[in-house]
Amino acid sequence: MKYQLRCKKCGKVIADFATWFRQDQQCQCGSGYAEVEYTDHSPFVFKPVDTDSYQDYYFDILPIENRDNIVSYGEGMIAMERWDNLEHYAHQKGVDCQVFVYRNDCNAGSGSFKDISAALAASVLKEHGVKEYCLASTGNAGVAFATYLAKAGIRFTEFAPNCIDPATVEAIRKVGQPVVISKGGYGDAKKEAADYHKEHHVLISGGNTDPLRIESKRLLAYECMRQIGRMPSVYMQAVAGGTSPLALEKGIRDLQAEGQQVALPRLLLVQQDECDPMVTAWENATAAGFPEGWEHQYEAKHDIKTQIGILTAANPGNYPLVAPLVRKSGGTFIRVKEAELPRYGKEMQSSRNTLMGPASMVCYAGFFQAVDRGLIKSGDTVLLNTGEGSNRAQWFRNLVDKEM
Ligand SMILES: [Zn+2]
Structure with a gap:
């Protein structure tokens, strides 16, 4: 294993993402904020770029074990x-x-800066056999996760606020993923996503500190x-x-x-x-x-x-x-x-x-x-x-x- 996670609150080590997902993306202390640590600290060698996937290029310093699990449309190696x-x-x-x-x-x-996050999430979720995922978002993240998780064969449900624009809803539905539009704002959509996560035991994106x-x-x-x-x-x-x-x-x-x-x-x-x-x-x-x-x-x-x-x-x-x-x-x-x-x-x-x-x-x-x-x-x-x-x-x- 080339990495482990460490809780930012109590410092406890969490062995890998399989454990992290099994623990519902929490440390045993209840904190949802953990960081990835790598066992090898030798300097990263910048080779000439021969790929448009950053996960391919930076594979050695990402928490993926098998290159075959990389889900990519060509993102991250941008100018x-x-x-x-x-x-x-x-x-x-x-x-x-x-x-x-x-x-x-x-x-x-x-075409947004959420693509980079969604691509790695799709790869790691695929590597650990996760079948379903959900997220509340105001737009960009929803489209990015819907797109990448569809490619990984993972069902994704977007919880959107009532102000979401029609083009975004269309972009998510176009890749075959469902959108649940809240009657309220982003706060309400977040609560609905959290309820769905609890009731259906579906993994949910961990927000801004998601490792x-x-x-x-x-x-x-x-x-x-x-x-x-x-x-x-x-x-x-x-x-x-x-x-x-x-x-x-x-x-x-x-x-x-x-x-x-x-x-x-x-x-x-x-x-x-x-x-x-x-x-x-x-x-x-x-x-x-x-x-x-x-x-x-x-x-x-x-x-x-x-x-x-x-x-x-x-x-x-x-x-x-x-x-x-x-x-x-x-x-x-x-x-x-x-x-x-x-x-x-x-x-x-x-x-x-x-x-x-x-x-x-x-x-x-x-x-x-x-x-x-x-x-x-x-x-x-x-x-x-x-x-x-x-x-x-x-x-x-x-x-x-x-x-x-
Ligand atoms: Zn902890």
Whole structure:
């Protein structure tokens, strides 16, 4: 066995994913947060890429025992492109930096940054003979899991909030997987998924700290080393739940364990003003001077009006883990105006000849603000981890088209 899991709460070792699934994805202490550890810490050797599957390329440092179980559509080996239009903007403001964009819209599965997680989950579930799985999601994750689990021959049930867009429902049903649409919002959908999990003994995705999600997404740190040759000094992302920052930090710890001299970039995490519970909590903590226990002071937002279905985590349950990481990194949370996103879409179309989805645009707009506010400095290497393409967001394309 090349890996084991260790409980983040009590430190107990859980032998493997078979045990983890048998224990209903919990440690005996009741904690649902465990991390994968590898027995071999020899440095990962970056060979020339001859595959479009990251699970194939990074097989030695993933918790899969048999390559035959890899479920892939070609994801994860996507480009980090240098975007000179963003560098020019910064330069005009007196900041000389390099800017890379991680193109998750180029993932072949469903074109979002959930493909990477769903692909590994499908492989590991297949390896352990799991037949059924479920998840509550606002869109991207549902499509990605439905797609990959269908390929693995695993039945998947998506629990969706009432605001889910029809294109997403269609994409899930198209691969033959059922969608249960709640009468309520995301919170209600989550509860319905949890009830289904309990009543029918169906495994459920473990949320933002699920070791399968963390293990797959942590490879972003390795992709930085492979493609840029170093860790960026600034990392930007639109954040809903916040798995990716936790995963990046885990990847950096793994690289450090291999003897690499790498450090956590400054995390600049962006939310749109129509759903910004983490930004609000962070602003309150900053104003109060980060008093003892500050990371537990946050509130769910009510009456969310955002149109960006995939960024509607109104109750930021992961904030107590993500916010201390942001602080440790010397980063901050940024708020952008949702009403201005179509203008940035227009800018991206004219300068890059492409248009990403609205969640990606939250991150993109955040870059301009970060430059304006002096959060990016000369000499920085900035990485924008963009979430999705715009193919399932016709409403956003229409708004961009209306921009003059
Ligand atoms: Zn434990």
